Amino acid sequence: MSAAAPALETRGLSKSFGALTVANAIDFRLAAGARHALIGPNGAGKSSFVNLVTGALRAGGGTIHLGGSEITGLAQSARVKRGLVRTFQINALFRRLCVLENVTLAIAEREGIAGQLLRPAGRYRAVIDEAYALLETLGLADQALLPVSALAYGRQRLVEIAVALGLAPKVLLLDEPAAGIPSGESGIVVSVIERLPPDIAILIIEHDMDLVFRLAQTITVLVQGSILVEGPPAAIAADPLVREVYLGERGRR
Amino acid sequence: MAAEAARAAVVEAFARRHRFRPLEAVPWLIAAAGYFLLPQYLTLGAQIFATILFVLSADLVLGYAGIVTLGQAAFFGTGAYTAGILAANGWGEPLSGLAAAALAAALVGFLSGLVILRTGGLALLIQTLIVATTLYEAANKASWLTGGDDGLQGVVEWPIFGVFRFDMLGRVAYVYCLAVLFVGWLAARLVVHSPFGRSLTGARENIARMHAIGAPVARRRLIVYTISAALAGASGALIAQTTSFVGLTSLSLERSGNALIMLIIGGVGRLYGAFIGVPLFMIAQDRFAEIDPVYWYFWLGLLMVAVVVFARGGVLGLVERLWASAGR
Numbered sequence: 001m002s003a004a005a006p007a008l009e010t011r012g013l014s015k016s017f018g019a020l021t022v023a024n025a026i027d028f029r030l031a032a033g034a035r036h037a038l039i040g041p042n043g044a045g046k047s048s049f050v051n052l053v054t055g056a057l058r059a060g061g062g063t064i065h066l067g068g069s070e071i072t073g074l075a076q077s078a079r080v081k082r083g084l085v086r087t088f089q090i091n092a093l094f095r096r097l098c099v100l101e102n103v104t105l106a107i108a109e110r111e112g113i114a115g116q117l118l119r120p121a122g123r124y125r126a127v128i129d130e131a132y133a134l135l136e137t138l139g140l141a142d143q144a145l146l147p148v149s150a151l152a153y154g155r156q157r158l159v160e161i162a163v164a165l166g167l168a169p170k171v172l173l174l175d176e177p178a179a180g181i182p183s184g185e186s187g188i189v190v191s192v193i194e195r196l197p198p199d200i201a202i203l204i205i206e207h208d209m210d211l212v213f214r215l216a217q218t219i220t221v222l223v224q225g226s227i228l229v230e231g232p233p234a235a236i237a238a239d240p241l242v243r244e245v246y247l248g249e250r251g252r253r
Numbered sequence: 254m255a256a257e258a259a260r261a262a263v264v265e266a267f268a269r270r271h272r273f274r275p276l277e278a279v280p281w282l283i284a285a286a287g288y289f290l291l292p293q294y295l296t297l298g299a300q301i302f303a304t305i306l307f308v309l310s311a312d313l314v315l316g317y318a319g320i321v322t323l324g325q326a327a328f329f330g331t332g333a334y335t336a337g338i339l340a341a342n343g344w345g346e347p348l349s350g351l352a353a354a355a356l357a358a359a360l361v362g363f364l365s366g367l368v369i370l371r372t373g374g375l376a377l378l379i380q381t382l383i384v385a386t387t388l389y390e391a392a393n394k395a396s397w398l399t400g401g402d403d404g405l406q407g408v409v410e411w412p413i414f415g416v417f418r419f420d421m422l423g424r425v426a427y428v429y430c431l432a433v434l435f436v437g438w439l440a441a442r443l444v445v446h447s448p449f450g451r452s453l454t455g456a457r458e459n460i461a462r463m464h465a466i467g468a469p470v471a472r473r474r475l476i477v478y479t480i481s482a483a484l485a486g487a488s489g490a491l492i493a494q495t496t497s498f499v500g501l502t503s504l505s506l507e508r509s510g511n512a513l514i515m516l517i518i519g520g521v522g523r524l525y526g527a528f529i530g531v532p533l534f535m536i537a538q539d540r541f542a543e544i545d546p547v548y549w550y551f552w553l554g555l556l557m558v559a560v561v562v563f564a565r566g567g568v569l570g571l572v573e574r575l576w577a578s579a580g581r
Contacts, residue, residue: 080465116449
């Protein structure tokens with residue numbers, strides 16, 4: 001990868017459902033090692049953007065590039081193999097499986113052993129060791145053998161991140177990582193994100209402004225499927241356009 | 254260090270989940286004892302073993318892969334007719350007949366799975382039903398080959414290994430079915446405890462997340478569907494070979510439905526649900542039919558309702574909960 005190539009880039013990315021345009025020629029760049037936030041009012045197209053980039057939705061037009069090479073035509077699983085990983089706004093976990101196994105499933109997939117039929121999963125010690133070490137770094141080790149459904153929702157949000165980290169992402173899309181957590185407890189999620197390896201380029205899709213301003217170096221504002229403005233947090237906070245459409249100043253006039 | 258010890262304990266406990274436990278020997282010990290203690294019931298025993306294999310095949314797709322199916326009889330019937338037609342037309346060698354049956358059923362599973370597994374939920378359920386119904390009607394029409402409504406006659410099995418002739422008391426059938434069930438169970442156990450099987454369980458729990466971690470979910474579901482079809486086909490072959498008869502009911506919805514009922518009574522997704530559910534169902538069916546020859550199916554239904562309401566997770570689920578509360 002050349003130093004100049006962004007970790008993730010979209011050029012003219014478009015998608016419509018009938019008359020509804022959810023992505024309107026989006027040119028977006030996520031720099032290597034970035035801490036970047038994508039914000040926007042409800043219905044702005046943030047989730048569609050994530051689904052387009054990860055391949056859950058097929059792009060209507062434009063191209064997507066990961067580390068300089070095009071991935072527009074690749075299936076979701078192929079993009080994951082190249083290091084493009086997402087988490088979900090609403091926990092998407094293997095609820096009846098234990099925390100440790102949620103992570104071993106991801107690691108086994110990454111290591112290409114998840115299709116193995118002839119040896120018990122317990123024989124792959126390196127996978128289990130790695131998963132446990134990952135849980136330790138996230139402070140989940142003491143709940144490793146509990147089913148995910150037995151954990152408090154805030155803890156489950158950490159498992160959500162752990163599963164993604166098990167895939168050794170190069171680009172990590174965090175879809176509202178603090179959603180559903182009481183605001184007083186979102187600090188745990190923030191500190192986990194702050195401690196993620198600096199070489200992972202992170203895009204945070206978020207509603208919680210405190211979290212965005214604490215974590216992001218760059219903020220992109222998306223409105224009606226188009227990028228309205230992009231810049232450092234201070235500039236975004238001061239931008240009159242942003243205040244109008246996003247922070248709801250229109251109503252005060 | 255405490256953290257090191259905790260790590261070792263957790264990793265060990267997790268890895269041990271996939272090892273053989275002493276309790277798993279119990280069904281086989283009971284089956285072996287049955288041969289000596291219940292000589293007058295060996296024929297019934299052979300039927301029970303073959304049916305367990307069938308329900309086990311359903312557990313593999315329903316309990317582990319989360320593929321809801323009402324068409325498992327398609328594979329059972331394919332296996333039964335394959336083994337039966339071979340034996341009725343001059344090839345009565347049981348083991349090759351069994352292998353041919355499993356292969357034919359696997360082929361039907363693979364080809365139909367290729368088409369129908371693209372869907373999920375209710376659409377998939379109906380399509381599994383359609384596959385089985387189509388085969389049922391095909392077997393009905395092709396009476397020159399299958400005997401149609403009258404069933405397949407003239408099934409003549411040769412002795413196993415050229416030595417062990419199927420006897421009136423069902424001794425050979427009992428051992429034969431038990432041995433095949435054992436091999437089928439080993440295969441199923443290997444599958445569900447492998448990384449492949451765990452990833453299927455992941456797809457059952459959350460298919461969107463399996464896609465998001467890069468799993469080729471469609472391919473894995475097709476593989477397990479094919480394996481399950483092979484086991485169901487082997488089960489059909491066992492019934493055909495040990496009863497020397499194949500009827501259209503081997504492809505019927507009732508057979509698919511009964512498999513689900515037996516699985517739910519025993520416990521879904523536990524690998525041993527079939528071992529509990531099948532004998533319970535067959536004994537209950539026998540008892541109810543004797544007590545109330547007209548409405549026996551009603552009582553069976555009532556038993557089913559009781560299981561669903563009071564014993565979610567079937568008998569094994571109930572045992573697990575009692576075990577857990579006793580441990581506290």
